[in-house]
Amino acid sequence: MPAQRFLGGGFGRGAKPPSEGSTGSSTGSTKSSARPRSKLRPTIRYAILSDIHGNLEALTAVLSDAAAAGAGALLCLGDLVGYGADPVACVERVGERAAAVVAGNHEYGALGLMTLEWFNPVAKAAALWTRDRLDEDHRRYLDSLPLKVAFEEATLVHASPRQPDEWDYLVTAEDGFEVFGEFETRLCFIGHSHRPDVWSLGSSGPEYAGYLTAPRAWVRLEDGRRYIINVGSVGQPRDRDPRAAYAIWDRDERTVSIRRVDYDHRRAAAKIIAVGLPRPLADRLAHGV
Numbered sequence: 001m002p003a004q005r006f007l008g009g010g011f012g013r014g015a016k017p018p019s020e021g022s023t024g025s026s027t028g029s030t031k032s033s034a035r036p037r038s039k040l041r042p043t044i045r046y047a048i049l050s051d052i053h054g055n056l057e058a059l060t061a062v063l064s065d066a067a068a069a070g071a072g073a074l075l076c077l078g079d080l081v082g083y084g085a086d087p088v089a090c091v092e093r094v095g096e097r098a099a100a101v102v103a104g105n106h107e108y109g110a111l112g113l114m115t116l117e118w119f120n121p122v123a124k125a126a127a128l129w130t131r132d133r134l135d136e137d138h139r140r141y142l143d144s145l146p147l148k149v150a151f152e153e154a155t156l157v158h159a160s161p162r163q164p165d166e167w168d169y170l171v172t173a174e175d176g177f178e179v180f181g182e183f184e185t186r187l188c189f190i191g192h193s194h195r196p197d198v199w200s201l202g203s204s205g206p207e208y209a210g211y212l213t214a215p216r217a218w219v220r221l222e223d224g225r226r227y228i229i230n231v232g233s234v235g236q237p238r239d240r241d242p243r244a245a246y247a248i249w250d251r252d253e254r255t256v257s258i259r260r261v262d263y264d265h266r267r268a269a270a271k272i273i274a275v276g277l278p279r280p281l282a283d284r285l286a287h288g289v
């Protein structure tokens with residue numbers, strides 16, 4: 001099974017997650033990897049996931065796609081939980097595999113680290129429901145996640161590199177250009193708006209390409225330029241494309257590509273309704289809104 005490849009080499013570093021429990025479909029006997037490590041190439045291709053939101057069907061499809069695409073390690077930009085019916089399974093799957101994870105506002109909401117008064121009623125209901133699902137181990141793991149972290153030549157942050165716990169949305173051209181001074185690395189990967197997007201700054205001036213969507217859902221990383229790239233959302237895309245979105249960062253080819261993956265959104269929606277979460281959270285999955 002392709003997902004097993006994730007557990008070699010670069011996967012499994014970082015804070016120790018709670019062990020995987022009885023959380024639905026299994027990724028197979030992935031814990032005893034006996035492959036000789038000397039044959040593993042250094043990681044040059046990263047899968048970057050954000051805004052999974054407890055959608056296990058979308059996450060499973062994305063992990064398979066990333067493994068098939070040759071991703072050697074996983075990075076996660078937060079919002080593992082909130083909205084979807086499988087927060088625990090998503091925390092465990094990502095926690096076991098990711099080389100780096102940062103916290104999103106939905107982690108903060110579920111942990112009680114921020115007031116829910118800014119959440120809309122549906123998001124608030126989901127946060128309170130999620131809070132009741134997390135046990136002490138999950139809470140401790142999520143509580144250990146940083147808000148912003150440098151990983152190789154990239155900064156990882158959920159919303160904005162400027163005051164990450166303000167959870168600002170970077171949406172317009174100006175939103176992005178204003179925060180290039182807030183990180184030191186060449187690249188900054190973000191999520192939060194649930195829409196793939198790119199801003200770039202360099203000697204030939206600022207460039208805002210807008211949404212990263214077909215036919216140009218990728219960026220070539222030019223010498224002398226810096227980039228902020230929104231990788232879109234795995235579990236609740238909002239760009240009218242219901243397929244799960246994530247990015248592959250290929251350090252050899254010097255590209256970042258947004259990939260879209262079909263998954264069983266009907267099953268994810270049915271589970272949301274079955275556990276008693278608000279119905280709009282189920283209905284929107286079919287429309288990518």
Ligand code: ZN
Binds near residue numbers: 051053106194
């Ligand atoms: Zn989100």
